[in-house]
């Protein structure tokens with residue numbers, strides 16, 4: 001059983017990371033462990049930048065966006081020399097396990113540390129929902145709700161001006177945010193990397209709808225497509241409808257986490273501590289069939305994630 005564990009947040013921040021930190025600290029302390037927060041991900045581990053967590057010090061963070069432990073990207077950790085330094089630091093700090101909250105890059109670091117004798121558990125924290133072995137990543141729901149609220153506002157001005165708004169949402173290479181938010185805002189089209197798209201068809205649909213008395217349009221584009229400006233210009237040229245681009249950007253990464261994010265973050269953080277309590281490492285905690293579970297880290301990273309094709313089809317079949 002681990003007597004002293006650490007928790008760190010790594011890669012892009014996500015709303016709900018604080019709820020994981022709180023759950024890990026409270027669960028660990030309740031089980032008689034000492035718990036430290038490692039600041040700024042693997043960079044903080046290498047620097048030995050840690051803070052003892054107490055039940056009180058993690059009070060009042062659940063509802064806050066961002067991560068109270070800060071986050072960083074640490075190129076040094078990508079090669080084994082960096083990881084070996086991390087192992088030495090863990091020994092110096094008497095850390096017998098670490099909960100790593102982040103995306104698949106962060107999990108690779110956790111796998112490397114585990115292979116050198118420091119049990120690590122990955123907890124998925126990213127707004128992109130792009131981790132193969134889990135149906136859900138912490139921050140995804142909050143980011144989608146934020147994007148939905150923003151696009152609802154964009155719809156107002158788009159309607160007033162009879163325009164077409166082309167809105168880029170985050171997701172790295174993944175289109176999960178785009179499709180769900182597209183449905184939620186009643187977008188006329190959603191463009192992602194996962195599905196082929198045809199601007200001629202979108203323009204035709206728009207022109208047909210215009211004949212039927214519809215004068216404003218929203219097109220949601222997943223950032224991975226990388227063509228948002230071109231798409232807007234092309235739609236304007238093809239339809240004659242004035243088009244505007246909005247890139248929602250980092251607003252989607254902030255804000256107070258939703259109920260779903262807080263609850264799953266707490267459950268996943270708790271589950272991670274239970275594994276470390278048993279001396280188990282090299283696992284990723286995830287959601288499968290709606291239940292929190294864990295999977296071997298390398299196996300989890302090698303899984304293939306299904307795209308939400310049916311949802312995408314429903315979106316298209318209900319867009320006009």
Ligand code: ADP
Nearest residue numbers: 011012073074077078102103104105106108109
């Ligand atoms: P995410 O965890 O959100 O995917 P990154 O890919 O930026 O974000 O990874 C976060 C950090 O995880 C990196 O800065 C690095 O410290 C560590 N990391 C990423 N890839 C690896 C790897 N292949 N091996 C070890 N550590 C890695």
Ligand code: F6P
Nearest residue numbers: 012126127128170171172223253
């Ligand atoms: O992974 C989260 C995410 O916000 C992606 O959606 C986006 O592509 C990327 O991070 C942006 O990263 P940065 O914080 O480096 O701008």
